[in-house]
Amino acid sequence: MAKREQQLAEEEASGETALSSYHHEAFKRRTRYLVVFIGLIAAFFAMAVINIRSGDMNVSGSEIWNILIGKVTSGSTYDVIHKIRLPRILMAAILGGALSVSGFLLQTFFDNPIAGPFVLGISDGARMVVAIVMVLSISAVGFAPSWALVIAAFAGSLLATGFILLISRRVHNMAILLVAGLMVGYICKAATDFILTFAADNDIVNLRNWTLGSFSGNSWENVVAAAVLVGVAMLFTILLSKPIGAYQLGESYAQSMGVNIKSFRVILILLSSILSGTVTAFAGPISFVGIAVPFLIKRALGTSKPLVVIPATFLGGTAFCMMCDLIARLAFAPTELNISTVTAVFGAPVVIFMMLMRRTGRY
């Protein structure tokens, strides 16, 4: 203790050098951001390349390249790459990023690093409403259009978030909030199971697969829809990074800096619901990504500045989900794992680590 104080005293005594050392620090920080971003982009491309090359069918690099640039437009390799692998990779990338950013927004909102769309039961809420809409629309018109599923997922996310908000108004305890989220999740899960039990047989196969979470089976139409939705939501999120930064100091400080708290909170929840709703609509509920990725990214960057963290989190989520999807596909091929099984294996230990760090006060 005495040593520390002495050190502090020395630092403070040399005020001028410390000041300039701060600007040195700022330079170091910017370099660190740059390194992290380059690493993330590299990881993204590495994952994309590995992903597109691996699978049951061996396709050579030049063949893939020709398909990508549009030279080859038919044949079985074309179908595998263009209709199966590519949409799946893109879906994993887009939705992985969306899920991570949605987690970051919820963590900011609830001022709780363990908040996320899966843990708070928001994914399950979205899934429940999607299941209802799916069953109803299939029995009525024979199919379920993707826009209807997206709207359903968005509504479900908002419903679950609204419920969590009601609880968080009454109790300000983080642990209780999480337990409430788990309970909301269980209720929605039970309701979903109930709906599935009474759904027609051929619907169920489709639904069951989806309710477990997977990036597979998406058409290009879906990929475009997801890209547009996530793209727009991300744009707004980045534009919102200034008030998010203010909000990190708490509601009262944010307001004193000129943030209109009421509308800010509404926008934050809408954005996070669009992002997590899109994910649930196209890939089902996916666990832990929303917590683990923002945490790891913030550690890597050494800051929580939203303007840097939001894009990095998106990139990180992209690479992380592509990696998890790859493992889900290949680990026990030809049997495929649920994506959540893989994300949980990587994500849950991170969450446990976070909680341990909180306990010891280092966090």
Next chain:
Amino acid sequence: MADSAAPARPRKLFSDKDKSVVNPTYLQLKNLSVGYGGHAVIHDINIDIAKGEIVALIGPNGAGKSTILKSITRQLKIVGGQVLFDGQDLTKMSFRDLSSRMAVVLTDRLHPELMTCHDIVATGRYPYTGRLGVLTRDDEDKVDEAMAAVDAASLGARDFNSISDGQKQRVLLARALCQEPDVIILDEPTSFLDIRYKLDLLSILRSMAKDNGITVITSLHEIDLAMKVADKIVCVEGDTIYRCGAPEAIFEEGLIRDMYDIRNGSFDSLFGSIELPAPAGEPRTMVLSTSGNGIREYRRLQKLGIPFIAGVVYKNDTDYRLAQALATEVIAEEPFQPISNGVYQQALEAMGRCDTVIDAGCDIGPINARVADLLAEAERQGKLERR
């Protein structure tokens, strides 16, 4: 520690601000009622505050100091009446407008994640930065300036969570300064600070107000500090403002006693210090002292619960002030007068009732020579104890 070294003050902070405009009342609370959920907790608040004035809100716990502050900062909806900023109604201002005029230092304990002190202070530039909140060179300079003004320049690169409470409070004050406000509102800024940091903080506030014309409104627990730092004291008690005015007018012993409902002790309005009550019972001990020598002895006896008589002290002696609070009986003489027969007899009589006479240190000169006689008499009676 080195950071207690005298800060380079007065500093010129944000000299681009126009300080020449003297507005007699800058901030006006007019028939203000404040409370929660539309229910007034305190009503009829009428206070005029000038630019560069330090206003301290004092009052017992739970009296509503924070409620008033939160209403001024718009965290709480005003129940009735008005808050006027330079004649402009607070509720008609946008949060954005308000943010360039008013900054806050709140009681909320911050636990920001991975933020350096520089980051925290930089959030004060919020009203001035662009859409994405990127700091310009000019903003960076303002941040450095604000940190230097609170002696926190060296803390820039440190994680906010790793610094002490005193340093945190100074960093938050720098954050507020950086916002270039006309008014800074502080809610219990001294709560977690030890005495040294309290003094640091208050002297920074003082120089902010005087050198930069920033109006400071703060709630304070420590009435003694309020009295020393504030230009205006607002006493909040019950459902209204108990008293409001310059510290000299507020600090009468009775007033503080009534306001805080002190039954167990006393308050010295001259020095702003509090004392525990005098020991009860028939005194069998006498203390002879001059020139403040008795103070330590009085306190010792008070702690042991021994009632005592304070011996011949002059009314302009520091011993006399404390003796009035702690001694059962005080035998006193008018300043600069030789000890009169009456007082001498009174002292002898008192000595007769006592078993012990303590000599706590007496400076004896021509006019109080009879103190020496008293000491000799105590010696003769075998009651004298020297300390």
